[in-house]
Amino acid sequence: MGHDPVAFLFENLQAHYKHDEKHDAKLARAIIDAKQKHPHDEFFVKMEQKLLTTWQAEEKDEGLVFDLLGLDKVETNIFALPAMETWVLYVQKLKGEKWKVAVLKFLQRSNYDIHQGNTIANAKTSDIAAMVVVQAWLQEGKDDADVFELLDVISEPNGIDPRSLRVWAYFVKKLNAATYRDNIPDEARLITRLLNYANESALARALAKLKHKEPEQHMSLFLTRLQNEHFQLWKSRYHDREKVKQYLVDNHINDESVQMIMVDYDLFLKGS
Numbered sequence: 001m002g003h004d005p006v007a008f009l010f011e012n013l014q015a016h017y018k019h020d021e022k023h024d025a026k027l028a029r030a031i032i033d034a035k036q037k038h039p040h041d042e043f044f045v046k047m048e049q050k051l052l053t054t055w056q057a058e059e060k061d062e063g064l065v066f067d068l069l070g071l072d073k074v075e076t077n078i079f080a081l082p083a084m085e086t087w088v089l090y091v092q093k094l095k096g097e098k099w100k101v102a103v104l105k106f107l108q109r110s111n112y113d114i115h116q117g118n119t120i121a122n123a124k125t126s127d128i129a130a131m132v133v134v135q136a137w138l139q140e141g142k143d144d145a146d147v148f149e150l151l152d153v154i155s156e157p158n159g160i161d162p163r164s165l166r167v168w169a170y171f172v173k174k175l176n177a178a179t180y181r182d183n184i185p186d187e188a189r190l191i192t193r194l195l196n197y198a199n200e201s202a203l204a205r206a207l208a209k210l211k212h213k214e215p216e217q218h219m220s221l222f223l224t225r226l227q228n229e230h231f232q233l234w235k236s237r238y239h240d241r242e243k244v245k246q247y248l249v250d251n252h253i254n255d256e257s258v259q260m261i262m263v264d265y266d267l268f269l270k271g272s
Contacts, residue, residue: 029083031044052093062095134171138171145196153197211227
């Protein structure tokens, strides 16, 4: 009867490090490093799961594991670290459905500065980082203008930063859910707010450029929905396609950008 290769290697690593004063930390580091070097290898994912199961059986709490992984010594960009991903997975295993609240409360108790824009921008665990930071902002009573500035969503000459836009949109969606009880789409509110920070032609150009170079389908669809809400304003105002095109030209949008925007506008007209 064959042995389990994951268990076999795990036990050998345990034996290798058992006489070391920091055996738990070194075992964890070896497994996390191996997973990072072989991100698509299911074997090392299973090794990490074996590590988490072992910690749980030993009744290690999230605080002990946080320190064991050296995260207590990290001052900035904690979500950029592979060890943070492992810690979050362990909290999920310990806390079940309440893991998000547990992560947020632990980081707040630890006085970790989770409010930096680059915490999210540089994060390997970006979705988790966004969730934690957004929840903190909501609890602190921040509004969309505060968060827009913190994330630096529109920065010339780079235009819209896609990850910052997505996090800001997530924040506004959560804010809307707590504030409004109507059927107005989130994208409509987002466009209204974005127009507080950028003029219409510049926003149209930025959204089009971003969408046409965006490789992620989910993000591309989100940008299309934003565009369509913006285009709906134009359709109501100008009625005629050529007037929209002339508006862009009059606002000094270059020919390439005008063509790109009009391709998207024509698709919108076909679907509306």
